[in-house]
Amino acid sequence: MNIFVPGRLCIFGEHSDWAGGYRHLNPELKIGYTLLVGTNQGLYAEVKPHPNQLILSTSLSDGTRKTMTLPMEKQALLSEAIKGGFFSYAAGVVYQFLVKLQTPLGGIEIDNYLTDLPIQKGLSSSAAICVLVARAFNQVYDLKMPIQEEMEFAYLGEITTPSRCGRMDQACAYGNRAIAMKFDGDRTDIVELSVPKDLFFVIVDLGASKNTQVILRKLNECYPFASNAIQANVQKYLGSISYQITQAAIEAMQTGDAQQIGTLMKQAQIEFDKHLIPACPEELTAPVLHQLLNYEPIQPYILGGKGVGSQGDGTAQFVVKDKENQQKVIEIIERDFPQMQCLQLTIYAEKSS
CATH class of the missing domain: 3.30.230.10 (Ribosomal Protein S5; domain 2)
Known part of the structure; x- marks a missing residue:
C-alpha cells in the first residue's frame, strides 16, 4: 500500500x-x-x-x-x-x-x-x-x-x-x-473548510535557529492563572485576540479573499509581538523573521506575512495574489537570502461535482 x-x-x-x-x-x-x-x-x-x-x-x-x-x-x-x-x-x-x-x-x-x-x-x-x-x-x-x-x-x-x-x-x-x-x-x-478559488502562499525556512522547547516552556508558565501583567497579556492574545483574528481569516478564506487574509496576517503579527515577546524575548524577538517580513523588495508582491508554528526564527509565511507573484517572491528571497529555502503552498478550490 x-x-x-x-x-x-x-x-x-x-x-x-x-x-x-x-x-x-x-x-x-x-x-x-x-x-x-x-x-x-x-x-x-x-x-x-x-x-x-x-x-x-x-x-x-x-x-x-x-x-x-x-x-x-x-x-x-x-x-x-x-x-x-x-x-x-x-x-x-x-x-x-x-x-x-x-x-x-x-x-x-x-x-x-x-x-x-x-x-x-x-x-x-x-x-x-x-x-x-x-x-x-x-x-x-x-x-x-x-x-x-x-x-x-x-x-x-x-x-x-x-x-x-x-x-x-x-x-x-x-x-x-x-x-x-x-x-x-x-x-x-x-x-x-472549502475555498471557492485557489489561494497562493509562500513558506520560507529562514535558515536560522530557534528553540521551540524554550518558547513553549516560557509561554506555558503563563497558565493556567496569570500572576502578572506579562502573563495576562499572553492569555489575552492567545485567547480573545487570536480567536477574533482567526474567525475573520476563516471567513476570508471561505470567500477566497486573499487580500483580507494578508491584512489579517499583518495584524496578527503586530498583536503577537506586542503581547508575547515580553514573555520570551530571547526567542520571540526573532530578528531574522522580522527582517524578512519587512524586506522592501518583496513588498510589491505580497499581501501580508507572519511567523509560523511556535514563531521565533524558524519559518515565515506569505500570502500572495497569484502564481506569478508566488514565483517572484521565491526568486527574490532565494537570491537575496541564500541560506533561506522557499516552498510553494497552494490551497486548491473545491471542484464542483
Missing part, C-alpha cells in the same frame, strides 16, 4: 491549541481556535505487514536514509519513545496501539522512501510521521478508523515522547485541505 501524509501549516492561531486546553483548569480562559492547511509537501511511504516487528526506513529531505527495527513489545517501544530522538515518534504511536487496542496486532514495515518536507521547521514533520504510522496500521490491518481516531493515536504517540505538541499538529491527517479546529479543555472540534 502507498500512503502520503503532508506537513501541516498553521496559518492563524498558533499556540491556541494547548492554551485552550487549560480551560479544564481555568474556565475563565478563552477557547483556542486555529486555521490550518496540509502542505503540498510531505512523507511518501510503502507499507506492508510484518509478523512481529516494527521496521521503519526513512529518507530525510537531504536524501540520507535511516532504519529502525524494534520488536512489537510494549517495553521496547516505550523505551525508544521516551528516549526522544528521531525514531521516538513512530515507537510512541505503535506503543499506543498495543496499549489501547484490544485485538492483537502483528508488526508493520514502513518504507518512507521520499520526504520533501523540511524537518523541524514548524511544519509538523513529527506529527506527519505519527499520522503516517497510525494510518499504516489502520490500512494494513483494516481497522476502519475514521480520520479523527487516526489523529488521536498520532497525538497520544507523540506525547509519549518528550515532545509537548498540542492537538493541532495532527491536522495533517486531513491532507491538503483547509480545516478549522477549536480547543476547549479536552474537547477538540474540527470543521472542514
Whole structure:
C-alpha cells in the first residue's frame, strides 16, 4: 500500500491549541481556535505487514536514509519513545496501539522512501510521521478508523515522547485541505473548510535557529492563572485576540479573499509581538523573521506575512495574489537570502461535482 501524509501549516492561531486546553483548569480562559492547511509537501511511504516487528526506513529531505527495527513489545517501544530522538515518534504511536487496542496486532514495515518536507521547521514533520504510522496500521490491518481516531493515536504517540505538541499538529491527517479546529479543555472540534478559488502562499525556512522547547516552556508558565501583567497579556492574545483574528481569516478564506487574509496576517503579527515577546524575548524577538517580513523588495508582491508554528526564527509565511507573484517572491528571497529555502503552498478550490 502507498500512503502520503503532508506537513501541516498553521496559518492563524498558533499556540491556541494547548492554551485552550487549560480551560479544564481555568474556565475563565478563552477557547483556542486555529486555521490550518496540509502542505503540498510531505512523507511518501510503502507499507506492508510484518509478523512481529516494527521496521521503519526513512529518507530525510537531504536524501540520507535511516532504519529502525524494534520488536512489537510494549517495553521496547516505550523505551525508544521516551528516549526522544528521531525514531521516538513512530515507537510512541505503535506503543499506543498495543496499549489501547484490544485485538492483537502483528508488526508493520514502513518504507518512507521520499520526504520533501523540511524537518523541524514548524511544519509538523513529527506529527506527519505519527499520522503516517497510525494510518499504516489502520490500512494494513483494516481497522476502519475514521480520520479523527487516526489523529488521536498520532497525538497520544507523540506525547509519549518528550515532545509537548498540542492537538493541532495532527491536522495533517486531513491532507491538503483547509480545516478549522477549536480547543476547549479536552474537547477538540474540527470543521472542514472549502475555498471557492485557489489561494497562493509562500513558506520560507529562514535558515536560522530557534528553540521551540524554550518558547513553549516560557509561554506555558503563563497558565493556567496569570500572576502578572506579562502573563495576562499572553492569555489575552492567545485567547480573545487570536480567536477574533482567526474567525475573520476563516471567513476570508471561505470567500477566497486573499487580500483580507494578508491584512489579517499583518495584524496578527503586530498583536503577537506586542503581547508575547515580553514573555520570551530571547526567542520571540526573532530578528531574522522580522527582517524578512519587512524586506522592501518583496513588498510589491505580497499581501501580508507572519511567523509560523511556535514563531521565533524558524519559518515565515506569505500570502500572495497569484502564481506569478508566488514565483517572484521565491526568486527574490532565494537570491537575496541564500541560506533561506522557499516552498510553494497552494490551497486548491473545491471542484464542483
